[in-house]
Amino acid sequence: MNFLRRQLPLLITFAMGVVFACQYYVPHPVSELLLTTVTKWLQIIGGFALVLGITSLFHLHAGKIRRKEPGWGYSGVLYASMVGTILVGLGYSFSFQQWILGKETIDGVRTMFGWIYTFMMVPLQGTMFAILAFFIASAAYRSFRARSREAAVLLVAAVIVMLGRVPLGEYLVPISGDATQWIMNVLNASVRRAILIGISLGAIALSIKIIFGIERAYLGGGRE
Amino acid sequence: MSGRKFVDWLGLILVVSAVWCPPAYADELSAPREVRVFDTPSDAGGGLSVVWAPAGYDGPTVEYQVLLREKSDPSSAMKVMGAFPSDTHYVRNSRLPWWTRPAPQTFHLYEVKSSKEVEVKNGVMYEVAVAARRTGEHVESGAVEAVPAPNWVNWNQMNNLVLVMLFGSLVFASIRTAKRREIFLRRIPGLDAVDEAIGRATELGKPILYLTGAGDMSEPSTIAAAVILGRVAKRVAAYETDLLVPHRDPIVMAVCQEITKQSYLEAGKPDVFKEDSNFFITTDQFSYTAAVDGIMLRRKPAANFFMGSYFAESLLLTETGASTGAIQIAGTDSDHQLPFFVTTCDYTLIGEELYAASAYLSREPIQVGTLRGQDLGKAFILGVLALGTVLATIGVLFSTDMPAIVLDLFRDLK
Amino acid sequence: MTFAERMLRIDRRIIFLLIGLCTLLPLLYPVGLAIKVSPEVRSVYDKIESLPAGSVFLLSMDFDPASKPELYPQAIALLHHAFRKNLRVIAMTLWLPGTGMAAEVISQVADGMGKVSGRDYVFLGWSPGGSSVVINMGQDLYKAFPSEYFRHEPTKDLAVLKGVRNLRDVSYVVSLAAGTTGIETWYVFGKDKYKFELGGGCTGVIAPGLYPLLRSGQINGLIGGLRGAAEYEVLTGLKGQALAGMDAQSATHFAIIVLVILCNTFFLFIQRSRKQADQR
Numbered sequence: 020m021n022f023l024r025r026q027l028p029l030l031i032t033f034a035m036g037v038v039f040a041c042q043y044y045v046p047h048p049v050s051e052l053l054l055t056t057v058t059k060w061l062q063i064i065g066g067f068a069l070v071l072g073i074t075s076l077f078h079l080h081a082g083k084i085r086r087k088e089p090g091w092g093y094s095g096v097l098y099a100s101m102v103g104t105i106l107v108g109l110g111y112s113f114s115f116q117q118w119i120l121g122k123e124t125i126d127g128v129r130t131m132f133g134w135i136y137t138f139m140m141v142p143l144q145g146t147m148f149a150i151l152a153f154f155i156a157s158a159a160y161r162s163f164r165a166r167s168r169e170a171a172v173l174l175v176a177a178v179i180v181m182l183g184r185v186p187l188g189e190y191l192v193p194i195s196g197d198a199t200q201w202i203m204n205v206l207n208a209s210v211r212r213a214i215l216i217g218i219s220l221g222a223i224a225l226s227i228k229i230i231f232g233i234e235r236a237y238l239g240g241g242r243e
Numbered sequence: 244m245s246g247r248k249f250v251d252w253l254g255l256i257l258v259v260s261a262v263w264c265p266p267a268y269a270d271e272l273s274a275p276r277e278v279r280v281f282d283t284p285s286d287a288g289g290g291l292s293v294v295w296a297p298a299g300y301d302g303p304t305v306e307y308q309v310l311l312r313e314k315s316d317p318s319s320a321m322k323v324m325g326a327f328p329s330d331t332h333y334v335r336n337s338r339l340p341w342w343t344r345p346a347p348q349t350f351h352l353y354e355v356k357s358s359k360e361v362e363v364k365n366g367v368m369y370e371v372a373v374a375a376r377r378t379g380e381h382v383e384s385g386a387v388e389a390v391p392a393p394n395w396v397n398w399n400q401m402n403n404l405v406l407v408m409l410f411g412s413l414v415f416a417s418i419r420t421a422k423r424r425e426i427f428l429r430r431i432p433g434l435d436a437v438d439e440a441i442g443r444a445t446e447l448g449k450p451i452l453y454l455t456g457a458g459d460m461s462e463p464s465t466i467a468a469a470v471i472l473g474r475v476a477k478r479v480a481a482y483e484t485d486l487l488v489p490h491r492d493p494i495v496m497a498v499c500q501e502i503t504k505q506s507y508l509e510a511g512k513p514d515v516f517k518e519d520s521n522f523f524i525t526t527d528q529f530s531y532t533a534a535v536d537g538i539m540l541r542r543k544p545a546a547n548f549f550m551g552s553y554f555a556e557s558l559l560l561t562e563t564g565a566s567t568g569a570i571q572i573a574g575t576d577s578d579h580q581l582p583f584f585v586t587t588c589d590y591t592l593i594g595e596e597l598y599a600a601s602a603y604l605s606r607e608p609i610q611v612g613t614l615r616g617q618d619l620g621k622a623f624i625l626g627v628l629a630l631g632t633v634l635a636t637i638g639v640l641f642s643t644d645m646p647a648i649v650l651d652l653f654r655d656l657k
Numbered sequence: 658m659t660f661a662e663r664m665l666r667i668d669r670r671i672i673f674l675l676i677g678l679c680t681l682l683p684l685l686y687p688v689g690l691a692i693k694v695s696p697e698v699r700s701v702y703d704k705i706e707s708l709p710a711g712s713v714f715l716l717s718m719d720f721d722p723a724s725k726p727e728l729y730p731q732a733i734a735l736l737h738h739a740f741r742k743n744l745r746v747i748a749m750t751l752w753l754p755g756t757g758m759a760a761e762v763i764s765q766v767a768d769g770m771g772k773v774s775g776r777d778y779v780f781l782g783w784s785p786g787g788s789s790v791v792i793n794m795g796q797d798l799y800k801a802f803p804s805e806y807f808r809h810e811p812t813k814d815l816a817v818l819k820g821v822r823n824l825r826d827v828s829y830v831v832s833l834a835a836g837t838t839g840i841e842t843w844y845v846f847g848k849d850k851y852k853f854e855l856g857g858g859c860t861g862v863i864a865p866g867l868y869p870l871l872r873s874g875q876i877n878g879l880i881g882g883l884r885g886a887a888e889y890e891v892l893t894g895l896k897g898q899a900l901a902g903m904d905a906q907s908a909t910h911f912a913i914i915v916l917v918i919l920c921n922t923f924f925l926f927i928q929r930s931r932k933q934a935d936q937r
Contacts, residue, residue, distance in 0.1 A: 040407075044400050046287045047393045055796055058789030065494075065785065072493030072523035079522045090541055123757040136757045144723035144754070147529035151555060151862070152909060154562040155583075156676045157669040160916040161565075162586045164924045174917065181914055184861075184884050186690035187907035196693050208868040211578050214594045215869060218576045220410070220620045221595035222463040224613050227411050229466065233418070233609050236470040236601065237460075237498055457836070527754060528836070529723045554836035555723075555862045566669070579866025 029232045036230030108132040176202055272300055274382045275307070275351075275373040280389040283354055284343060285400075288365040288393030291355040294334065294346040295373050295384065305329040306376045309353050311361065314368040314388060321372060321386075324355045329375065335644075340651040343398045348644065365391050402652050413623075414616030421612030428611060433572050433590030434603045440546035440570045441478050449545035450485035451475070452538065454560070455499060456551020456575070457528065459492045464576045467597050468550035469495065471574070473502045474604040475548065480510035487538065488521040491531050496523045532556040536563040549573040549588065550597065553580045561587035574600060627653055659930065661923040672916065679912040683904035692903060697871055698888040700878030701856040702738065704829055710743035712828040713821055717843065718762070720835035721754035724860050728833045729762060730886035730899035731858040735831060736766040738893045745817045746778035747827070749802070751790060751838040756783045760806060774807055775815045782806030787838035788846045795824040795851040824851040833858040833880075840867060844875050858885060 039057070042050045080094035107130075111118050115125050123133030165171040182188030183199025228234035275295040283290035293309055307329045310321035335348040346352065355371065357363045370386035420426070444451045453472055458465040472488065479486045488503065490496035500521040507516035524534045536559065539547070547564040549557070549571070557573075557580040564571050565587045573584040574592030584591045592600055595617065602610030631653060634646035658666075705714065716735055720728045739746050746767075750759040763780045772778055781802040784790045793801035798821060799813050812818055820826060830853055832843040840857040848855040854877055859867055861882025870876045880889055883906055886899030 044397050044404055045395055046285060046397045047395050048287055049393075051287065051792075051796060055789075055793055058786060058792055062786040062789055068493040068497070069526075070493075071497060072490070072526075075493070075496060075519075075523040076525075079519050082519065093537070123760070133757065140754065141722035141725065141758065144527075144529045144721060145725055147533055147559070148555060148723035149726070151558060152680070153673045153676050154558050156909070156913050156916060157672045158558060158562050158565075158583070158586050159913050160672055160920045161665075161669075163917050163920065165921050166924075174921070178914055178917065181910045185907040185910045186692050186903055187911060189693055190690050196695075200695060203865060203868055204872060207865050208872045211866065212869045214578045214581075216624055217595040217617075217621060218578070218598075220617045220624075221576075221598035223407065223410060224414050224617050224620075225463045225466060225598055227414055228609075228613060233613075234466075234470070234601075236473050236502065237466050238501070528721065552837075555860060577866075579863050 025235075025238065028238055029235070033230055033232060036226070040230070104132070104135060107135060176206070272305065272375055272377055272380045272382050273298065275375055275384045277350075278371075278373050278384040278387055279346070280369075280371040280387040281345070282389060282392050282394075284345070285394055285397040289357055289363050289391055291363065291369060291371060291389050291391050292345060293351075293353045293355060293371055293373060293387075295351050297333075297349050297351065298329070298375065300375070300377075301329040303328050303330060304377060307332070307351065307353075308374040308376060309355060310372045310374060310383070311355055311363075312370050314370050317370075321370070322361050324358065324361065325353055327353075340399060340402065340654065341648060342401070342651075363391055365393060367391070402654070406653075410616070410620050413619050414613055417614075417616035417619065418609050418612030421608040421615060426611050426615050428603060428606075428614070431592065431596055431599065431603050433574065433592045433596070434600055436570070436572055436590045437475060437604070438478065440548075440572060441475070441482055441484060443570055444545035445482040445484045447545045450487050450542055451479055451546045451548070452535075452542075452544040452564075452569075453486065453488045453548040454535065454550065455488070455490065455495055456549070456553055456577075457491055457556070458495075458552040460494050460498060462552055464550075464552045464597060465492075465495055467601065468574070469499055469502055470601040471548075471550055471597075471604065472499055473506050474601065476503045476506035477510045480507040480512040480515055483512065483515050486517075486520045487542065487544065489531070489535055489538065490521060490523050491526055491528075493523050496521050528554065528556055529559075532559045535560055539563050539567050539569070543567050544569050547571045549575065549584065550592075550600075551575065552577045553584075558583040558587065564588075659927070661926040661930075664923045665920060665927070675912055675916075676909055679908040680905045683908045684901070687901060688904050689900075690904065690907065692884075692887050692891050692900070694888045694891055695885075697879040697881070698885050699892065701735075701831065701858075701880055702878075702889060702892045704854060704856060704877055705735070705738050705742060705744070708742060708744055708828050712744050713747060713826060714739045714744040715747040715749070715824075715827045715830040716763075717749050717751060717830065717832045718755055718759040719751045719832055719839045719842075720758075720860075721752050722758055724835035725758060726898075726902070727860045727883050727886065728835060728858060729758070730883065730897050730902075731833050731880050731889060732759075732762045733766055733897055734886060734889040734893055734895055734899070735833075735858070735880075736763060737770070737895055738889075740766065740770045740772050740777070741893075743777075744828075745821075746772075747781065747818070747821075748778065749781040750783050751787055751842070752835075753783050753785075756806075764807070775805070775810060776817055779812065779815055779817050780806045781812070788842045791824075791842055791846040792850070795847060798823050824853055827853050829854050829856065831856040831858060834863070835860050836863060840870065840876060844870065848875070856880075 042054055080097055083091045083094040108119060108121050112130060115130065117125070119130050119132055121132065122130055123136055124130060129137065163174060163177070165174050179195055180199045180202055182192050183195035189196040225234065229237070275298065277296040279294050281292055283292045305328070306326055308323050309325045311324045312319050312321045332351050332353050333348065334344055334346050334350050334352045337352050355363060363369070368388055368390050370388055372384050372386045374381060374383040441451060453475060455465055455468040455472065460466065476486060486503070488499055490499065503521055504516055507513050524531050540563065544567070547569045549561060550573070553575055554577065557577070561571060561573065561584060571588040572590045573588040574597040575581065575584060576594050576597055578594065581591065581593060599614050602614045631650055634649055638644070638646040708714065716732065716739070718728070718732055736746065748759060748763045750756055760780055760782070763778065764774070767774065767778055774780065782805070784802060786793070790801055798818070802812055804811055805815065824830070824847055830843060830847065832840045832855070834840045834857065840859060843855055847853070855875070856878045857867060857870070857876045858880035859882070861884065864879065864881030867876070867879055871879050880886060883899050883902050887903045890897045890900050
């Protein structure tokens with residue numbers, strides 16, 4: 020049992036890690052074929068993993084409904100929406116006399132599934148993203164204070180960029196556009212690059228540890 | 244005559260002679276010399292490289308043509324695979340590093356590849372010639388034979404391999420050092436606050452919300468988030484506080500379930516472990532955000548952890564969390580979302596601090612040693628940056644290629 | 658509690674209302690201020706402008722409906738430009754939720770400009786795998802997408818794809834991304850391996866993170882957010898949604914600037930009164 024839970028996964032990780040690290044340096048079509056094949060495996064595993072996720076989702080919400088937990092009605096809505104969309108998206112349409120199979124339009128005519136996509140999913144997702152603008156304003160008002168000299172510098176930079184990114188700002192303060200370009204291209208890009216260097220080294224170190232089995236916590240449990 | 248005057252006179256003579264005397268080679272269009280054709284090294288096949296010596300007539304008025312035909316079909320006409328002014332396509336323009344350059348920098352280099360009309364096939368013998376053309380004139384080199392083939396090693400990228408191996412050795416050496424003696428770790432306030440956050444949640448009798456981000460298990464940030472979850476879960480188990488871990492990726496969920504279970508076991512509280520503390524919501528970004536925001540508003544967790552990689556949803560999550568009064572700790576390598584986390588969270592682990600977190604929380608020599616290795620790597624990069632800047636400047640100031648011997652070692656080559 | 662303290666703790670719904678008004682009013686009463694085109698947007702435009710007719714242009718719309726307000730106008734402007742230049746357009750998406758929207762935008766623009774699916778453009782739709790799709794396309798486009806989206810015709814038979822075997826045969830790729838999978842994926846798994854020119858378009862919120870790619874030449878240009886889309890519309894002479902939205906964006910930016918100034922004024926006021934109280 021321990022072999023299946025520990026040694027075998029570590030062995031697979033080591034073998035695949037070394038092979039695919041080397042793959043980067045091998046231009047031969049065989050190496051490309053290997054990569055393509057493994058990416059296909061990943062797609063298949065990803066498909067099965069979704070079943071795992073959906074099972075968890077159903078299980079969790081079924082429990083909530085059964086126990087009549089506070090807000091169990093939302094779980095009911097989730098069930099209804101999910102089952103309804105699956106039926107409409109994959110089921111047989113009598114008006115089109117064919118199976119829908121995820122098509123949003125058939126011969127230019129919108130299906131019921133297409134209707135759900137266009138008139139429910141698009142506006143709902145758009146709304147969620149649009150809330151960001153409101154939250155940015157509220158977060159800026161609540162937290163963007165010149166508590167220190169560094170915070171003051173950030174504040175000034177933010178105001179310049181906000182001015183420089185809109186026509187009204189460029190109209191009122193003509194230099195703000197160029198100043199924004201400079202801040203974004205020079206200060207922002209160089210600082211991000213520095214952060215990226217740190218992140219990349221961290222990622223390489225973590226990858227090395229995982230490939231060589233030094234870091235095992237992701238398998239569940241501590242080191243043995 | 245003073246030295247200065249002599250230089251002035253010499254300059255004048257050179258300029259006058261250059262203007263007055265027509266170049267001796269102007270009318271002598273000769274066949275390209277020293278033509279060599281070979282399989283393009285370090286490629287996936289289907290390519291031939293042609294090099295030939297520069298000629299005195301090289302200039303915008305003369306054009307080179309690279310011609311090709313299959314050797315098995317000698318009766319067919321040679322097809323033009325490329326045509327360009329003769330003062331272009333030098334080895335020095337090819338971006339090849341010094342260790343894979345096929346000829347001196349002043350030589351011409353052209354890579355013959357399949358075009359829409361002609362397919363260059365592996366294993367087929369081709370005849371290649373180079374022609375020089377000017378209005379009314381056409382001279383051709385003799386045909387040279389070569390066979391394209393795929394290669395097993397990309398020698399251009401060997402610098403990359405050496406640097407990775409160097410860094411890997413540095414990490415292993417640091418781990419060995421850390422096993423022998425203690426290494427200082429600077430304080431990370433965000434991680435010091437983990438205990439405080441869990442303690443507060445216990446006091447208030449409220450749950451702890453832990454998010455692992457938007458990435459899948461192939462992302463180092465998600466792995467780091469999962470590792471930190473293990474440490475957090477262990478302490479949460481000890482305090483018997485509720486833990487909620489909503490997921491966007493089913494595989495991450497499965498892995499985190501195992502990690503959490505093991506942490507509860509190690510804390511000696513397997514009976515407190517709830518199978519559904521890790522649960523899947525959806526892979527969709529904003530549907531997930533809406534669901535987590537809902538959890539925050541309904542369950543009012545006392546502490547929110549945002550670890551891993553995030554996108555536009557970051558502020559929507561953290562601002563909602565802040566509005567519920569929860570203590571919030573973020574850790575992300577998504578540098579573009581850092582401003583939002585810094586503004587709305589009590590503590591933020593920036594970039595590699597996220598990877599350092601497991602070392603900080605565990606204090607295991609292996610983890611701490613890795614951190615030291617990273618720091619040494621960073622010091623090395625800083626040194627290379629400074630050296631590279633100096634050498635590149637020298638190269639420009641003195642119009643010399645010498646610094647390239649060092650600079651090429653650190654270039655991103657394909 | 659002093660006035661300043663009360664002001665710092667105002668109900669955030671008041672701020673939401675202010676932002677709502679700043680968005681709505683300029684949309685109802687537009688002003689139409691002039692827009693200056695940034696070099697990163699111009700680079701994308703210039704690249705497409707430099708392509709000869711018949712070149713292959715690939716537009717990957719890697720976003721979902723949430724990013725529609727910012728990236729949809731970018732897609733319209735880019736497709737408009739590409740069709741006007743008579744380029745052969747390959748459109749696709751790496752984001753499943755964005756498939757319907759991507760199909761809508763390409764057919765809408767193509768119909769408006771008299772372009773025919775299969776002859777002038779092809780919409781490949783979505784294929785699972787993200788980065789794997791890019792790798793597969795780099796190997797063999799027809800294996801990655803055996804059929805097109807609208808009529809499921811085999812891609813091998815399409816006139817628009819004549820002579821195109823894989824990503825190496827594409828002259829220019831632009832990824833309009835709302836996150837990952839997106840521009841970085843196209844760079845790491847596409848351009849890096851298969852050597853095509855790559856440009857990007859993205860939401861405003863992730864644009865700053867992509868500037869290092871721009872500076873290092875990993876992407877040749879970047880259209881950032883609604884502002885970027887408006888700049889592209891200026892370049893193409895298209896009067897689209899982005900230009901209309903710029904006044905609203907101006908107003909909201911100014912509202913946030915005013916809010917930040919106000920919050921700092923109150924903050925400084927509180928700090929000063931605390932200092933004075935300490936001295937007493």
